[in-house]
Amino acid sequence: MNKVAGLTKQQLGFDQQHAKTLLENHSWLDAVGLSLGQERAQNAFTFFSTPQCSEQHMMVLGYPAIDSKALIRELLLSNPLVTDNVFDVVYCEDVTNARTPICLNLPQGQGIKFSRLVHSWLKRASSLTTEKPESDTKFFSDELAPLLKVFKRLPKVLTFLNDLAKQLDNGYALSHPILVNNFVTHQADDTFPIVFCDNPDSVKLFGDIAHITEQGTTVANHHLLQPGLLHQANGGVLVLPSDRLLENPQLWFELKSSLFDRQIKWTSANHWLDPQAIDLKTQIILVGDALSYKGLLDLDPDIIQLFPLIAEVNHQFALENEQDFVKYAGYLQNIARRANCVDLTSDALVALMNYSSFLIEHQQRMSLDSAMFKSLIQQAQVFAQDKSKIDSEHILQAIDAFNHRKNRIAQYSFEAIKDKQLLLVTDGQQIGQINALSVLDTDLDSFGEPSRVTAAVYYGDGDIGDVERKVDQAGNIHAKGVAILTSYLHQKFAMDDEIPLDANLVFEQSYQGIDGDSAAMASLLCLLSAFAQKPLNQGIAVTGAMDQFGNILAIGGVNEKIVGFYNVCKANGFDKQQGVIIPASNVPNLNLPQEIRDAIESNQFSIFPVDHIEQAIGLGFSLPAGVLDHDGCYPPESLYGAIEGRIDDLNNPQAPQISLLSRLKFW
Known part of the structure; x- marks a missing residue:
């Protein structure tokens, strides 16, 4: 295997200098909306707004850190939706049955x-009736013609007015002075x-029927009808959280019934009042995550019919060219303006982009967590005070303050390491011991913490005992990782004969459950050290998954892991x-902190990228893994040669040599 070189400072994170140069060349940034990078959602909303899909509803699959409403x-x-479906709704007394308002x-x-014209008509006709009580003239019908002309294209309105006029002319008395x-x-020019x-x-969705008491009697009339959100959003869009419908299945089935029937029915109707239903023209958007969508599917498979449009919200934006840098900077500037903050300087934008890259854990991808950025920029505004713009120092102060507010558990963990309550060795050499890197997650934070992994070998048949698994402190993925490294060992050393050694693998001072396969490479190096009786460099920590052939695979939380081990080395001394x-x-x-980048530039700390376990062997043991010769043997001076020699000695023990005196004694 080729010798592995450590990474340079330029490889350790987002290229801030390049971003700064690009932004300085753009003195004016166009504001870019929150829909940046949301091609899937844009596609769904394009269909949602068409007349052909006016009866199709949508499920938006988002996540908490994005400003979903905005x-x-x-x-x-x-x-935009067409406004053809937006209409005003009035309730009037039904002169044939006051219990069922029209x-x-x-x-x-x-x-x-309509309300004003009807009121004027009633007032005018009533005054004429009062002035000429003996007349046979039907004043309500006679005075109705101008009103009918205004609403001549509305058949239901015309029928209602004609029936009302006839009843009033026949002496019908309205139950309420206002019809x-x-x-x-x-408003006539309102959008949807x-x-x-x-x-x-x-009640919030379907409205309510209020009641009043008059002289000890409960009374309800059409003026006591209170609109719900479905009424207010009719002809437009109503946005609801899907998890609330999951918590209240009855509400979901009431909503489902209205959507299928295309009517808003009064769920609070009673024997005092049972108003007519309203035509439903509302389109519904449910906001949730994939888990809540699955929950709704389990609750009612009909959701597929009602909500055929799925809009997945993207949480990251790829910087594929220079224009993308400028777009993303405009996106951040727009968030600052939405938050009523002063503008960001180019340095502040670069600082935010660097932090965004850290959140996504990729040097060429940016976070779209708009709600989080809004909060961070507002907090940076506090540090900027009365300055005309927010600068990078204010952004960094806000980030530091944010991290400080949630790092209590991480600080306790680090203090335990400093006080030697957690034993971690970061210098010298030891057999069967290595520093593996892990990430601990709390409700508020995640941070890196090294774990001391040890291996002890003894006579056996090649079995690798995973102590964490035996005591039910390890998950299935961790168990899979141990099985993979066991397979690798057997491929290397048990092709012709059994491995006459067993081993126990332990994560020392681990008191909580562990899972994941990111410790597979470290565990294998630890086992190889124990099998070969060769020491490992304790200043080199290891993280990485692997396959059966020794190829090293990517893991998560790489930045937190490196920062965690760097802090331990700093406490113990470089x-x-x-x-x-x-x-x-x-x-x-x-995307590492500046302090670690500087330490790497000064050769105080190193990061070594490897593709295969044998590259890691050269770094961890300071000796080669070994390559098979023509006889199918590893060189004795290699790590694999040392293991092979030990296995051979155990499988083929030599008879002890008998001295000449002993031979004469038993002759």
Whole structure:
């Protein structure tokens, strides 16, 4: 295997200098909306807004760190619905049955006009009736003609007015002095309504019928009808959280019934009042994650019929060319303006882009966590105080403050290492011991913490005992990793004969469950050390998964792992022999703090990328793994040669030599 060179400073993170140069060449940044990088969602909203899909509803699969409301509003406004389905709704007394108020749909902006004209007509006809009580003239019908002319294109309105006029002319007395309840009204030039509800229930969605008590009697009339969000969003869009519907299945089935029937029925109807249902023209958007969508599918498979449009929200944006850098900077600048903050300097934008790259764990991809960036920029504004712009120092102060507020557990862990309560050796050499790297997750934070892995061997048949698994502290993926490295050992050393050694593999001072296969490479190196009785460099920590053929595979949390081991080395003292072995495929994921970059540039700390376990052997043991010769044997001076020799000695023990005196004694 070729010798592995350590990474240079330029390979350790997002190229801030390149980004700064690009932004300095663009004195003006166009504001870029939250829909940046949301091609899948844009596609879904394009269909959602068409007349052909007006009866199709949508499920938006997002995540907590993105401002879902702002994104949905932006996508709806860029793909507007037609306003043909927006209408005013009035409820009027039914002169044939006061218990069932009549629902009238009027063109957008005509509800208040209708109410005013009807009131004027009733007032005028009533005054004429009062002035000429003995007359046989039907004043209500005679005075109705101008009103009928105004609403001549609305058959249901015309029928209602004609029936009302006849009843009034025949002496019918209205139960309420005001005939019309302007239930839902719009301005004539309003766009389609967009309504959000974070905590829906039946009353909020479907409205309510209030009651009053008059002289000890409960009374309800059409003026006591209270609109719900479905009424207010009719002709537009209603946005609901899917997890709330999962928590309240009854509400989901009520909503489902309305969507299938295309009517908003009164779930609170009673024996006092049972109003007519309203035609439903609302399109629903449910916001949740993939888990909540699966939950709704399990609850009711019909959701596929009602919600055929799925919009997956992307959480990252790839920087594929120079224009993408500028777009993303405009995206961040737009978030600052949305948050009512001053503009960001180019240095502040670069600092945010560097942090964004750290969040995504990729040097060429940026986070789209708009809600998180909004909070961070607002906090940076506090440090900027009355300055005209937010600079990089303010962004860094806000990031440091944010990290400090959530690092309590990480600090306790580091203090335990400093106080030697957790035994971690970062210098010298030891047999059967290595520093593996792991990430601990809390509710608020995730941080790297080295784990001391040890291996002890004894006479056996090649079995690798995983102590964590035996005591139920390890998960299935960890067990798979141990099985893979066991397979690798048997391929190398048990092709012709059994391995006459067993081994126990232990994560020392591990008191919580572990899982994942990122410790496979470290565990194998530890076992090889124990089998060969060759020491490992304790200043070199290791992380990486592997396959059965020794190829090293990518892992997660590489930055947290490196930072965790660097801090331990810093506490124990540097000797310029310390570093970390990582999978070469994880190099694009690096985004390390400036302190570590400087330490690597000064050769105080090193990061070694490897593709194969044998490269890691050369770094960890300071001797080669070994290559088979023509006789199928490894060189004695190699690591594999040492293991092969030990196995051969155990499988083929030599008879002890008998001295001449002993021979004469038993002759």
